[in-house]
Amino acid sequence: MSKPQxxxxxxxxxxxFIDKFDVFxxxxxxVLWSGEYLFPGTAETIEMLRAKGKQLVFVTNNSTKSRADYKKKFDSKGITASAEEVFGSSYSAAVYISRILKLQPPKNKVFVLGETGIEQELQAENIPYIGGTDPALRRDIDPSDFEHIGDGSALDPNVGVVLAGLDFHINYLKMSLAFAYLRKGALYLATNIDSTLPQAHSLFPGAGSVGAGVAKAFGKDPLALGKPSQAMMDAIEGKFKFDRSKTCMVGDRLDTDIRFGIEGKLGGTLAVLTGVxxxxxxxxxxxxxxPTAYIDKLGDLLG
Amino acid sequence: MSKPQxxxxxxxxxxxFIDKFDVFxxxxxxVLWSGEYLFPGTAETIEMLRAKGKQLVFVTNNSTKSRADYKKKFDSKGITASAEEVFGSSYSAAVYISRILKLQPPKNKVFVLGETGIEQELQAENIPYIGGTDPALRRDIDPSDFEHIGDGSALDPNVGVVLAGLDFHINYLKMSLAFAYLRKGALYLATNIDSTLPQAHSLFPGAGSVGAGVAKAFGKDPLALGKPSQAMMDAIEGKFKFDRSKTCMVGDRLDTDIRFGIEGKLGGTLAVLTGVxxxxxxxxxxxxxxPTAYIDKLGDLLG
Incomplete structure (x- = not known):
């Protein structure tokens, strides 16, 4: 394999390099930021690419935010972007459940391990769900929970899918419920399975780690709908209709972003060194x- | 391999079968119970074996209880047993840290993911610890936690070991702290890595599942001090001085109990069908x- 440029x-x-691609x-x-910290030159780089007529899509495995949440974050950071340009793993999962699985009501309810971003995208696709940010589940497990999960009386008979994403409120009660639904035959999906989350110039447990406990108990990994799953690439292509040979994936993670671009047979991949x-x-x-090429930080594309 | 009897x-x-062994x-x-439910004939079987002069050791991977806690449970169930006859994975881990690792103070502090059973056994071996049942960690992560874990200011510089067991109060904050200590070089131990916990006639996430998130984030599994780790068998033998060829392991799990006995080259193994x-x-x-042999339930040994 040739060395990256x-x-x-x-x-x-x-x-x-930029001239080779129509879509980024x-x-x-x-890549753009680390948590709340915006890398220098990010907004200007996005502007420069727009000025050159490039189509931009923001493909994120972060399941805690909906497309609308992302639009707000872009606005707050002074980056020009529309909610339509955002393609998140929560959206990818919701689209998969509604348009690919096509579960028949009432057995189409989703038990969510995750935050509001997943809930919003399920709502947008009219998929019923439980769990998620429900405050009733943000507590310790008690002896009656063991009993009622064990005998099934605490379980909703219409749950057909367990969907796991990044859940900052993970606890033993939610893990136990997810495990019980899987044992009853629910399909096991994940918005993404990133092992770590870059935050505050450091690393924290990612969605794949938060969901690893349920996967270990069940003995089977979930079907992941985020990068590097090509189900996500197909969904993006379905929506944006681009020429893969003229498209470049820009990311900080080899095992998700760069692999996603390579396995998607894109024209190129660009690694930035501001992440994992x-x-x-x-x-x-x-x-x-x-990757095809790499740069220290995205803003270096300004030259 | 021959079929079990x-x-x-x-x-x-x-x-x-019973006559072949001096130690069980x-x-x-x-095996004895499922959660709070005592299987019929358990107490009488234990009495029968004692009457025949057998030495009994109760070898448990349950890290949430100390030997003293187990003694109380045996008493409440009407089973004759002494705390000295109990050998738990928390005790096994504490002994490993104090007598094998021999970490030098002050860099010998343990960050605990688990319940009071681990804390009690660490105390008994005079090992300092943080985390565990500390109520200050039983809360949601907040933005300042990300910052202070990220820059290391929230971390105790003397933590040399992360010890993971079954934690019914697992949360994202504790997972993040454990992950941060591992990234700083702490050794990663587990009391045990059972994927499931039999409870209320059903299965719940076990210690191995509760700790799987940190293992996934860190990219490395812990050294497990519970069954089927032979570190535990060596420690039991060191304490009880038995003849392995005259010893039988009785358990419900092939991948922990029966494997533990086989890899420990015991004279026999007996599977009971009341568990996993x-x-x-x-x-x-x-x-x-x-296994060498199997029975429907332990009480069937009464004949």
Missing amino acids: YLTGDKAAIDA LFDCDG SAKEHFLAEGAEVV | YLTGDKAAIDA LFDCDG SAKEHFLAEGAEVV
Whole structure:
């Protein structure tokens, strides 16, 4: 596999790279910002690409935010973007449940392990759900819970899917309910299975880690609808109708973002070094996932 | 591998089986009882074995209870047993930390993911710890936690070990702290890694599932000090000085109890069908873990 091209500081190489593509798919966390910290030059880079007529799609595995939430975050950071340009893993999962699975009511209820972003996207697709941010489940498990989960009386008979995303309010009660629904035959889906969450210049447990307990108890991993799942790429292509050979995926994670672009047979992939993966990971001899090019930070595309 | 002998209802076979052993190691949950439900004949079976002069050791992976807690449970169920006869995974882990690892103070503090049973056994071995049942950690994560875990200011510099057991109060804050300590170089131990917990005639997430999130985030599994780890068998033998060829392990789980006995080269293993594993699991062609014998329930040993 050929070595990736290093673009930072090389104006001619940057221009040539940008000119190869009509569409840029952007990961968000670790690329545009880290938590609340906006990387320098992000807004200007987005403007520059728009001025060149590029189509932009923001493809995020963050399931805690809906497209509308993302629009607010873009606005607050001074980045021009529309809710329509955002494609999140919660949206991807909701679309999968409503348009691919097509579960028949009333057995189409979703038990959610996650935050409001998932709930909003399920609502938008008219999918009934329980769990999620329900305050009744944000408590310790008690002896009667064991009894009523054990005998099934605490379970909703219409739950056909368990959908796991990033849940900052994960607890043993919710894990037990999710596990019980899976044992009763519910399908097991995940918005995404990122093991870590970049936040505050550090790493925290990601959606894949929050959901790992239920997966371990059940003995089976969920079907993930976020990057690098090609179900997500197909859904994005279905919505935006782009030419894959003229499309570039920009991301900080080799195992999700860059793999997503490579397996999606895009024209190119661009790694930024402001997130999870370090250049040593893809420059190493025998590296499995290697981007087309890399830059220190997204703003370096300004040249 | 030869088929296991079925003992239920066969008085002669039962007597011959019991006569082969001087020592019986018992798993507890799923063998003696399921949660609060005592299986019929349990107390009488224990009495019968004592009357025959057998040495009994109760070997449990349940990390939520200390040996003293177990003694109380035995008393409440009318089963004769002493705290000294109980060998739990919390005790096993505490002994490993104090006598094998021998970490030098002050860098010998343990961050606990678990309940009071772990704390009591650490105290008994004079090992300092934080986390565990600390009420200050039984809350939602907030933005300042992200910041202070991220910059390390919320972390105790003397934590040298993360010890994970069954934690009914698992939350994102505790997972984030455990993950941060591991990233700073703390050793990663688990009292046990059972994927499920038999309770209320059903299954709930076990210690291995509660700890799976941190393991997934960190990318590495903990060293487990419970069954089937032979570190636990060595510790039991060190304490009780028995002849392995004259010892039988009794348990309901093939992948922990029966494997523990087989890998420990005990004289025999006895599976009971009141817990996790069904007879189909070990009677199947090509089954990997096969007990010497099996019975429907422990009380069937009364003949």
